[in-house]
Amino acid sequence: MAQRSLPCPHCGALIDARENSCPWCGTRRPGIWARLTGRGTRGDNGDWQINAIIAANVVYFLLSLLISGHGSLDGNPLNFLSPDQRSLMLLGATGSVPVFAYGRFWTLISASYLHGGLLHIFFNMMALRQIGPWVSAEFGPNRMFAIYTLSGVVGYIASCLAGVSVTIGASAAVCGLIGALFYFGKARGGSYGAAVSREVSGWLISLVLFGLVMPGINNWGHGGGVVGGVVLARLLGFRAQKRDTSGHRIIALACAVLTVFALSWGCLLAYTVLFL
Known part of the structure; x- marks a missing residue:
């Protein structure tokens, strides 16, 4: 038998x-x-890390609404129930103006936890909920979080260099996870790798088409995030290539510390400006 x-x-x-x-x-x-x-x-499928990322995004979004004077009234449905520009800038929106004009390099991390409206955060968190566990399964939770954080930074660096003045959202980091899965499919090979590559290629095509038809989409951030995810996946490797190491854990811990610092610094600045 x-x-x-x-x-x-x-x-x-x-x-x-x-x-x-x-x-x-x-x-x-x-x-x-x-x-x-x-x-x-x-x-370890990394569910708690993904849930923690989603919780941080939701809490930061609610905080941005709490300190807003009013929401956006420009008619864009993606901006429904949206924080105002001042609250976003205080809490850590990034772009060429905050980074190059004011030296706010920490916003390259905090911007991934800010969103411009209810639909904006909903779609990004739904994408993370779908893609995150898959990346965590193939790369491990530590590498997943490192790819999420650092590819978001790479995407926003690309945005700054391209002259995008102000930008926010988790989509650059989520695109990094898509890029990591694309690399995994190509490197893994076989029928499973080919299936992953086909599905992820469909996501990439949808990203390009969505960026072309929807106004206000940060295509530089998306593209930079995808490239960052591919490069980081190649550098860090996936589980079928190598097991999790202490180096992966140290990188993930460093990303967590930097994220906590960036979000805390944004909260401190907002408190200082608004209440002191």
Whole structure:
């Protein structure tokens, strides 16, 4: 009787149930572990990191509404229930003006947690909820968070260099996750890699078309985020290539510290200007 294949509970690669260790990540007795625990996917799918990112975005969005004098009335549905320009600038909107004119380099991180309206944050968080677990499964939670944070920075650097004066939103970081999946599909190869590449290519085409037809879309941020995600995925590797290392954990921790600093600094500046 043939032994069925089982996914390794750590890296997710399909292996023979009789294997004593996963040939991809080295996990001991992966078939036995998967049967005992009932785990058919990765041991750590990074849900708490993704939920933390979404929570931070929602809290920062609510804060921007709280300190706004009024919302936007320009008729754009994406700006429904939107914070005003002053609150966004205080909390850390980025772009060539904040970065080059005022030296607010920390906004390259904080801008990924600011949104211009209810639909803006809704669509970005829905995309993150769909794509984030997939990236976390293939790269691990630490690398996922590092790619999310740093590709957002790369996207906003591209925006600044292109002369985009002010910009906000998590879409550059989300595009980084898409870029990472695109690299994964090409590097992984095989039928699974080809399937990933096809699906992600469809997302990339949709991004381009959406950017062409919708006004006010930061295409430089999107493109920079995708390129950043591809480069970071190549540098960091994915689980089928190498297991998580202390270096990956240190990078993720550094990204978390920088994110907390940027958001806290934005809150402090807003409090200082508005209440002191």
